[in-house]
Structures are given as C-alpha cells and as structure tokens.
Amino acid sequence: MKAVVYDQPRSFTVKEVAEPHAGPGEVRLRIVLAGVCGTDGHLHQGEFDPVYPLTPGHEIVGEVDEVGEGVTEVRAGQRVCLDNMQACGMCTSCRRARPQYCASAVMQGVNVPGGFAQYIVAPAGKCHPVDDLAPEVAVLAEPTACVMHGLDLLELRPGSDVLVFGAGPTGLVLAQLLRYVGASRVTVAAPTAFKLEVAKRHGADEIVQIDRADPGASIQRLRELAPEGFDVVVDATGTVAVLSRCVELTRDGGTVFVYGMTEEAAELTVSPYEIFRRELVLKGSFSQAYSFDRAIAALRGGRVRTEGIVTHRFGLDDYGAALAALADSACIKAVMQP
Ligand SMILES: [Zn+2]
C-alpha cells in the first residue's frame, strides 16, 4: 500500500510499504479521510516525540475492510472514526483516569504508523461507528474530542464572557461548544476575515479581526468589548505573541486557557504578582480522554456545525502541499484522501 513515511525530521517520502493485517481483536480500516492538523506540522519538525519510521495522521475516518478474530463491536463495510490513543491502563496516571499523561501510550500517527496511508490496523474497541455522518463531518471527531476534553477541564461557570483567539478548526469548534456549556457571550479574534465569517455563521456573538501589522489596535477593540476583561481567554493559536496578550485581557479571578500547541521551546513571561493579586488561573489542555463518543454525539446532534471547515483536499502524493496548506491563510482544515 501507499503511505507517507518519515525517516527523520523534515524528511518524508510517499512510498509502497507492507499492507497491515488485522490480528485478534483488531480491524483493518481502508482510510477514507485523514485530517491534517497543526500537530502534523510539529511532527514534521521532529517535535512531539515522533518514532521513526513514522506515518503521521491521527484524525482518521475509515471503512472496516478486514475483521480480526473475536471482533464483535464492528463489522466489515462499516464507516468508523478511530480514536488513535491507546493508554497502557496500568501506570499511575492511567489508574487515576488521566490517560493523556500515560508515558507508554501508543498514539497512532505520532509514535506508531497513522492514517496518511491507504490502510491502518486498530483495536476494534477504538472504532466508533459513524455510518450516518458524512466523512467530512466525521473527520472532525478527533479535534472535537480534544475540545470536549478541554471543556471538561475548563469547567466553565455559566454566564461567563469568553474570548477565543484563533479561528482554525479547533477555534471554530471551541467557539460553538462554549455557548452550549453556558458562555453568555463568545468573541472570536483572528487575522483572517473569511474564517471569522465562518465563526459568525456558526454562532460566535462577536468577531474581531486581528491586524497582524498593528495588533495593538485589535487589542484595544477587545478591551472596549470587555473593559473589565473576559472571564476566560482561550488561546487556540499556539503562538506566544497571542498568549502574551491573554493575561491583560482576563478579568480578575479569570482563566487563561492554553489550548493551542506552541513550539516546544517557546516560553511565556507572566507576572506572578499579577497571578497572585488578581487570582488568575492558568490552565492547559492536551489531547482527549474519555471524550470521543461525546464528540461524535455533538457532531451528530448538530451542536457542532462543520460547514465550511474542510477547505482543502489532497491525495497522498501531495502531502508536501498539504503541509504547506497549514500555513496558508486560505486553509481552515486540509484532509488527505488516500
Ligand atoms: Zn489533531
């Protein structure tokens, strides 16, 4: 089968590799769509602990095409979303129901082969049937599961005024679900006008375009919207330039929510006095845990609208172009169609 294969950072080829087969308890999926994510950009640079040779791709929709011995959960021909995280279940983090800290977790598309290939093998119990969802909706299950996990951690107080920086796929999904968990107002701030329009169509109350050349003016506009600060300021961009403005926009007693993944080496300067005096909360969210089926339920129930989010589609041979699309302001979500 054909697959994208990295042998070291920034070095990949699209080549023939051995087709995998389903063992006991496993199924083989024919990949229908695999989403390209900011994490894949970090993996390209060698960040996020990749194990080589690596086939990336962790946002996977596939069709069950081979069923291993003893599998009863799914059947051949079924369309499924794959939960790519397999925690060990035995370490202290797993025993405390915190699989996202599991040091020996198997993460398909990160430390074992993922979905930028024609086939993948996975435990049947990690496959969530989605025959009723269009593939371009289902491909957002994994990022939505991460958002759902973020909301579990955020514990938003009903009535909160929330600012979300970033109108990429996760920013757009977060902005929608924040309303359903009780935000009184959701403001989305981002540099690209058409992405903000998508946010608005999907229910954002306010949109503010960030002028990259003059961010100060945009910050002033946000200050006018919330003179005492927002209860919660979410960074869904993963850039320090944005994170460094979050504290000043947060209300006393409020929360700065670090949702985007920055470069590993990035550092943020925060005044500890301000955290102390203003009782600020600095909170992070990584990956997903026990949230995959709820994410699919939210997509199924229309609580997460996906129209306009997938903007770019590529074949495996064009993986280089798909990576380039991550940095293209015309792209919200790119997907691979192997
Ligand atoms: Zn992702």
Ligand SMILES: [Zn+2]
């Ligand atoms: Zn573990």
